[in-house]
Amino acid sequence: MLAIKLDTLTNKDFFLHKILPSLLCILIGAGVLHAQAGTISGFVRDSTNHESLSFVNVFVKGTERGAATNRDGYFVITSLPRDTLEVIASIIGYAPASRRIDLREQDHIRLDFQLAPTVLAGEEVTITAQRQRFRQSVEVSTVTLDTREIKVAPAFVEADVFRTLQLLPGVQSISDYSSALYVRGSTPDQNLILLDGIPVYNPFHLGGVFSTFNTEAIKEAEFIAGGFSARYGGRMGSVLEIINRDGNARELSGQANISLISSKLLAEGPLPQLGALKGSFMLAGRRTYFDQIVDAVAYATGHAKKRGYVGFPYYFYDLQAKANLDLGDRHRVTVSLFKGRDVLKAVDKYDSETPDRYLEEDIASDVYKHRFAFDWSWGNTTRSIAWRWVVSPRLVSKVYLAGSRFRYGILTTDYSYDKIIYDDGVVSESSRENRFEIFDLVGDQTGRVELTYLPNSRHTILAGATRKWLHFNLGWTFAWRWTENGRTESRKDTSLWMDYRPVEQAIYLEDKWQVAPRLLVKAGLRTSSYSLHDDWDLEPRLGAKLFLRSDLALTASAGRYYQYLTTANPGDENFRVIDLWLPTPSDRSAPLSDHFITGVEYLTSDDLLLKVEAYVKSFTNLVYLEQGYYFFMEPDAEPGMEVALSEFHPARAAAYGLEFLAKKSSGKIRGWIGYTYAQTRWRTAEHGWYAPKYDRTHTLNLVADWQLSEKWHFSTACSYATGNPYTPILARYIPFEEYYGRYWEEHFGTSGEWFLLGGKNSARYPSYQRWDVSFVKRRPMGKTGSKEVYFQILNVLNHMNVFQYFYTEKYDPKANEDLGIQRSAIPMFPIFPTIGVRYEF
Amino acid sequence: MNFRPTMLLVLLVMLGCRGWDSELVRSKDFESQLNVLAILSPDDGGVVEVQVMRTLPLEGPTGERSDPFTECHYSEYYDSTICHERTRWISYYSVTDALVTLSDGGATYDFRYDDRVDRYQYTGYYVPVDTNFFPVTGVTYQLSVETPDGLEVSGTCTIPPPVAIKTDLLSDTLQVRKTFDVAWTHTANYVQVLIRSVPDTGYAWHACEVWKHAIVQDDSSWTFRIVPDCWEEADTLIPYFEVEISVLAMDKRYYDYFISPEGGANETTFIFLGMGDTGRSQGIEGGLGVFAAYRSDTVRRLVKR
Known part of the structure; x- marks a missing residue:
C-alpha cells in the first residue's frame, strides 16, 4: 500500500528527512543524466549594457522548436535535429540576432546572444515580450511593468512603482495619501513585496505617501494579484517582485533626477575584470532636501540661532546597490543591498547662566541647561547574496542568503541640568532625565535553495526549500533618572515587551507542463511550517491555460495560502504612519486564504491584450485589533507590568470581483484601461458582515502614454472609483456609565454626549475622481546622454475627493445657540503641479 | 506648447488652496427612542436607580435648557418665608414627563420625576412614589416607561441571590x-x-x-x-x-452594558468631536439602555x- 496518511504528510521530520533530500537528488541526478541530450542553451542580453532580456523569442529557423528566455535571460531548446541550424533571437525594440550552429558533432551548444536596441520594428519574426508572455506564462492575474511604464505614469511629485500599480485592475487604494496596495480584498500586510527576492516589510516613506523603491534603479516589476504559484509563500494576498537593474556591464553611465522634494542619483558600470571574472554594479540613492533648504535659509537669515528653532524636522533617504560577478559562464554571484530610512527629529535647547532674577538673592551663579529631543525614525535594511549556477543546460540552481530588517522607534528625551553656586560657596548640582521609547523591530534572515529543471520541452520543474529566522521585538519603555548632589535615583518601567523568534520554513515543488499543444498547466505544492504551531500546512496550487486559438486563451487558477505574520494596526484607520508587525500568536490558528480565479485572455494582432478575470477569495482565521485598543492598559496594570497590545479578535472575510484590462505595451500610444468590480466583506462578532475601509465597488482607470514627437511625450491617468465606506452618525444620545470608581459616591451616571451610529461602514464618501497629466520634453545631451524636463499636474480638475469627514458642533454666536452637528471633509490631493528634471549620462 | 509655466503654477496653487466646506448633518428619517437606565439591588442600602432620557437628532440644540423656578424656605431669623428666583438646567435629553412603573406580578409601583434641585438634573432621575419600595431577592420585576408623545419601552429583570x-x-x-x-x-x-x-x-x-x-x-x-x-x-x-x-x-446584562468591551461596538473615528456606538441596549425592549440587577x-x- 502506497497510501500515505495526511498526518504523515504534514509531519515535519517526514518532509525534512525524506521528501527534501529525495527531491534534490532526483533533480540533480536527472539534470546530469540529461546533460548529454541535444540541446542549445544560453543567455540573451542587451548589447549596450549587458542587462539580461526576458521573454525573448529564441527559435530554430525552419523548425517549430523554440523557447522564451526567463527572467534571467536564460533559455533552453531541447530535442533538436543533429544538423547545422540557424538560431534566431528576437524581441521588439531590438534588432534580431542570428547564429549558425553545428549540432552534428555535439550534444549541447552554449549560445549567448547580444541584442542591439533599435527603434525599428516590423520584421515578421519579431514579436513582443507581451506576446511571449501570453504564450508562455500560466500565471493568471499577472501584470509586468517595465521601467518606462513605471516612469511615465503620473504620480505624486515623482514616479513611483506603487502609484502605478494602484492603477491596475484589482488594486485599490485607500486614499491619495497612501501608496499601499489593497489587492482583491487583501490588506497591505498580505502582500509579499520582494526586492531582488528579499522581502521588504514596510516599503513606504512618509506614512505611505511614497514607496521606498527608487524607480531609477528598477528594471521591471512583476505584480501577481492572486493565484500565485507554489514558489511564493508566507503571504496570502498578492506578490510584487521588483527586480533592480544589474548595472551596465559595458561602460560607466548614470542618471540624475531632481524633483520638488528629492534628488536621485544612479551610477552603474562594469567591475574591473580579473581573468574570467567580470561583472557590473549599480548604485542608486535618493534623499529629500527640504530640511536642508530650510536650514540654509534659516542660517542665512539668522533664524537658526534663535531659541526654539527646530528647522524642518523630517527627511528620508534610500540607497540601493547591486553587484553581479560572473565566474565563468556558469556561475553568477549577485550581491544586493537596500537601505531606506525616514527621520523625524527635533531638538529644543535652552542654556542660561546667572539670570538677572537671582542677582538680588544669595546666588553667585546658576548654570541651567535644558534639552528636549524627539527622534522618530523608521526604515528597512536588506542585504542578500545570491549564487546562480548553471549545473547543466537543463538544471539551474539558485542559492540565496538574505536578511531584511525593519526598525521603527520613537524616542523622546527630556533632560535638564542645574548647577547653582551660592555666595557662601555652597554648590548645588542636579539633573533630571526622562526617556520614553516605543520601538518595533522586525528581523528576517532567510536561506533559500531553488532548482529549475527542464527535462524536456514540455516540462519546467522548479523545486525549492526556504527557512526564515524571524525576530519580532515590540517594546514600550519609560526611564527616569534624577541626580542631586551626588545622589542618584533611577527607574525604568517596561510597559510593553513582546519578543518572539519564530522560524518559518517551506518546501515547494511545481511543474509547468505543456500537457497538450493547447493546454498549459502549472501544478505545485508548497508545505510550510511555523515554529509557534506544530503541524506543517499544505498549500496546493494549480493554474491552467487553455488556448482556444493562438491568440485566445482561457485561464484558471486555485490555491491555498497561509500567512503567519500580521500587523497590529486598527483596521479602521485610513492613514497609518507605519505597520507594527507581529507573529500569529501560538494560541491562534494561522490565517489562510483560498483563491479561485478564472478568466479569458485575448491578444490582438497589434499587441493589445484584453483580459477579463473573475475571482473569489476567502479569508479564515484573520485577527484584527480592536479599534481604540492601540495601547490598551490592562485593568489591573501596575507600574512596570505588561500592557496588552495583542487584543486581537477573530475575523473572517470574503472577496469576489470581476476585472477587465485592455493593455497596450508597444506602439506610439501605450497604456491600459482597467475596470474592477469588487466586493469585500469582513465578518466579526461585534459587527457582523461589513465592508472594510478600503472597499471600492467600481474602479475605472485609464492610463495612456503618448509619444507625441521625438522631443515631446505626454501621459495621463484618469481614475474613477466608488467612494470608500465610512460609518455614518445618525443621532445623538447619552450612554449610562457605572461610576463604581475611585472618587465617585454615586454609583451610576452618564458619560458625555455620544453618537448613535449606523451600521459599520454602511455609508460611502462621494465617488473618487482624479485626472492627472504629465508632459516630458526630452533633449539629447552629448553622444549618448539626454535631458528630460517633466511637468505634471495632479488632479487637474481639482475635484474634491473626501479623505475623511470630521464633525464639529455648529454654534450661532448671534443667537447664542447650538445649531447641531456639522461635518467637513478633509480632502485628498487638490490640484498639484510639480516639475522636475532628469539627466542620463 | 507655448505657455507661461510660472503663471500657470501660481494659478494652480491658488486653485488648490481652496477652503474646506462645512455642512450641517441632518438625521434622515429620525425617530426618537427612549434611553432608560433601571438598576435594582437590595444591597448598598437598596438601589433603585431609574433615569429616562431620549435620543436627539443631529440638528438642533444640544446641552441643557434653562428651567426657572421659585425656591422658598422659612427663615427663623426673619420669621417668614423667603423665596428666590432660581434657574436649573435640564438636559435636552432628559425626559421629565414619563409614566414609569415597576411591577412584581402583584403590586405595581409608580415612579415620579425627581425634581429635587440638589440633584443634578442632567439625566432625568425617577424615584418610587412609595418610599418603602425595596427590591427583593428572587423577585422578577417588569419595567414600563411611556411618554405622552407615544414612546414606550419595557423590560423584565430578576434580583439575583446575595453575594x-x-x-x-x-x-x-x-x-x-x-x-x-x-x-x-x-x-x-x-x-x-x-x-x-x-x-x-x-x-x-x-x-x-x-x-x-x-x-x-x-x-x-x-x-x-x-x-x-x-x-x-x-x-x-x-x-x-x-x-x-x-x-x-x-x-449578564449589567456586564454586557457596562463592562464588556464588545458591548458597545465602539468607534473612535469621529475626530474632534467624540465617541459613538451603535446604541447599547440590554434588557430594554423597544429602546436603548439597561435594565439589570446586581448584588x-x-x-x-x-x-x-
Whole structure:
C-alpha cells in the first residue's frame, strides 16, 4: 500500500528527512543524466549594457522548436535535429540576432546572444515580450511593468512603482495619501513585496505617501494579484517582485533626477575584470532636501540661532546597490543591498547662566541647561547574496542568503541640568532625565535553495526549500533618572515587551507542463511550517491555460495560502504612519486564504491584450485589533507590568470581483484601461458582515502614454472609483456609565454626549475622481546622454475627493445657540503641479 | 506648447488652496427612542436607580435648557418665608414627563420625576412614589416607561441571590505589596472586585490612595496586591490606612452594558468631536439602555505599610 496518511504528510521530520533530500537528488541526478541530450542553451542580453532580456523569442529557423528566455535571460531548446541550424533571437525594440550552429558533432551548444536596441520594428519574426508572455506564462492575474511604464505614469511629485500599480485592475487604494496596495480584498500586510527576492516589510516613506523603491534603479516589476504559484509563500494576498537593474556591464553611465522634494542619483558600470571574472554594479540613492533648504535659509537669515528653532524636522533617504560577478559562464554571484530610512527629529535647547532674577538673592551663579529631543525614525535594511549556477543546460540552481530588517522607534528625551553656586560657596548640582521609547523591530534572515529543471520541452520543474529566522521585538519603555548632589535615583518601567523568534520554513515543488499543444498547466505544492504551531500546512496550487486559438486563451487558477505574520494596526484607520508587525500568536490558528480565479485572455494582432478575470477569495482565521485598543492598559496594570497590545479578535472575510484590462505595451500610444468590480466583506462578532475601509465597488482607470514627437511625450491617468465606506452618525444620545470608581459616591451616571451610529461602514464618501497629466520634453545631451524636463499636474480638475469627514458642533454666536452637528471633509490631493528634471549620462 | 509655466503654477496653487466646506448633518428619517437606565439591588442600602432620557437628532440644540423656578424656605431669623428666583438646567435629553412603573406580578409601583434641585438634573432621575419600595431577592420585576408623545419601552429583570465575602478567609490586617486572596460565595458568572481607599478617612485617604479593580469571570476568588500611591510625607505619618474591599456580582446584562468591551461596538473615528456606538441596549425592549440587577458586599481592612 502506497497510501500515505495526511498526518504523515504534514509531519515535519517526514518532509525534512525524506521528501527534501529525495527531491534534490532526483533533480540533480536527472539534470546530469540529461546533460548529454541535444540541446542549445544560453543567455540573451542587451548589447549596450549587458542587462539580461526576458521573454525573448529564441527559435530554430525552419523548425517549430523554440523557447522564451526567463527572467534571467536564460533559455533552453531541447530535442533538436543533429544538423547545422540557424538560431534566431528576437524581441521588439531590438534588432534580431542570428547564429549558425553545428549540432552534428555535439550534444549541447552554449549560445549567448547580444541584442542591439533599435527603434525599428516590423520584421515578421519579431514579436513582443507581451506576446511571449501570453504564450508562455500560466500565471493568471499577472501584470509586468517595465521601467518606462513605471516612469511615465503620473504620480505624486515623482514616479513611483506603487502609484502605478494602484492603477491596475484589482488594486485599490485607500486614499491619495497612501501608496499601499489593497489587492482583491487583501490588506497591505498580505502582500509579499520582494526586492531582488528579499522581502521588504514596510516599503513606504512618509506614512505611505511614497514607496521606498527608487524607480531609477528598477528594471521591471512583476505584480501577481492572486493565484500565485507554489514558489511564493508566507503571504496570502498578492506578490510584487521588483527586480533592480544589474548595472551596465559595458561602460560607466548614470542618471540624475531632481524633483520638488528629492534628488536621485544612479551610477552603474562594469567591475574591473580579473581573468574570467567580470561583472557590473549599480548604485542608486535618493534623499529629500527640504530640511536642508530650510536650514540654509534659516542660517542665512539668522533664524537658526534663535531659541526654539527646530528647522524642518523630517527627511528620508534610500540607497540601493547591486553587484553581479560572473565566474565563468556558469556561475553568477549577485550581491544586493537596500537601505531606506525616514527621520523625524527635533531638538529644543535652552542654556542660561546667572539670570538677572537671582542677582538680588544669595546666588553667585546658576548654570541651567535644558534639552528636549524627539527622534522618530523608521526604515528597512536588506542585504542578500545570491549564487546562480548553471549545473547543466537543463538544471539551474539558485542559492540565496538574505536578511531584511525593519526598525521603527520613537524616542523622546527630556533632560535638564542645574548647577547653582551660592555666595557662601555652597554648590548645588542636579539633573533630571526622562526617556520614553516605543520601538518595533522586525528581523528576517532567510536561506533559500531553488532548482529549475527542464527535462524536456514540455516540462519546467522548479523545486525549492526556504527557512526564515524571524525576530519580532515590540517594546514600550519609560526611564527616569534624577541626580542631586551626588545622589542618584533611577527607574525604568517596561510597559510593553513582546519578543518572539519564530522560524518559518517551506518546501515547494511545481511543474509547468505543456500537457497538450493547447493546454498549459502549472501544478505545485508548497508545505510550510511555523515554529509557534506544530503541524506543517499544505498549500496546493494549480493554474491552467487553455488556448482556444493562438491568440485566445482561457485561464484558471486555485490555491491555498497561509500567512503567519500580521500587523497590529486598527483596521479602521485610513492613514497609518507605519505597520507594527507581529507573529500569529501560538494560541491562534494561522490565517489562510483560498483563491479561485478564472478568466479569458485575448491578444490582438497589434499587441493589445484584453483580459477579463473573475475571482473569489476567502479569508479564515484573520485577527484584527480592536479599534481604540492601540495601547490598551490592562485593568489591573501596575507600574512596570505588561500592557496588552495583542487584543486581537477573530475575523473572517470574503472577496469576489470581476476585472477587465485592455493593455497596450508597444506602439506610439501605450497604456491600459482597467475596470474592477469588487466586493469585500469582513465578518466579526461585534459587527457582523461589513465592508472594510478600503472597499471600492467600481474602479475605472485609464492610463495612456503618448509619444507625441521625438522631443515631446505626454501621459495621463484618469481614475474613477466608488467612494470608500465610512460609518455614518445618525443621532445623538447619552450612554449610562457605572461610576463604581475611585472618587465617585454615586454609583451610576452618564458619560458625555455620544453618537448613535449606523451600521459599520454602511455609508460611502462621494465617488473618487482624479485626472492627472504629465508632459516630458526630452533633449539629447552629448553622444549618448539626454535631458528630460517633466511637468505634471495632479488632479487637474481639482475635484474634491473626501479623505475623511470630521464633525464639529455648529454654534450661532448671534443667537447664542447650538445649531447641531456639522461635518467637513478633509480632502485628498487638490490640484498639484510639480516639475522636475532628469539627466542620463 | 507655448505657455507661461510660472503663471500657470501660481494659478494652480491658488486653485488648490481652496477652503474646506462645512455642512450641517441632518438625521434622515429620525425617530426618537427612549434611553432608560433601571438598576435594582437590595444591597448598598437598596438601589433603585431609574433615569429616562431620549435620543436627539443631529440638528438642533444640544446641552441643557434653562428651567426657572421659585425656591422658598422659612427663615427663623426673619420669621417668614423667603423665596428666590432660581434657574436649573435640564438636559435636552432628559425626559421629565414619563409614566414609569415597576411591577412584581402583584403590586405595581409608580415612579415620579425627581425634581429635587440638589440633584443634578442632567439625566432625568425617577424615584418610587412609595418610599418603602425595596427590591427583593428572587423577585422578577417588569419595567414600563411611556411618554405622552407615544414612546414606550419595557423590560423584565430578576434580583439575583446575595453575594458574601468570605471574611474568615481574609486577614484582618493586610500588608502592602503582599498577595492576598479575596473569596466570595455566589453563582454569578461575572464579578467585579474593587479595592479602594476608604473615602471617609480624611487625610489618610488622600495620603495613600489605592484603587484596584478587576473583573473576574467564572471564579469565586481573586488574588490581589495592594500597591498604594502615597504622598512623600505619608512615609512617616501614615503607618496604617484603611481600604474598602467590594465585591459586586452582576447579571449578564449589567456586564454586557457596562463592562464588556464588545458591548458597545465602539468607534473612535469621529475626530474632534467624540465617541459613538451603535446604541447599547440590554434588557430594554423597544429602546436603548439597561435594565439589570446586581448584588454586592463590602468589607474594610487595615493595611500596614
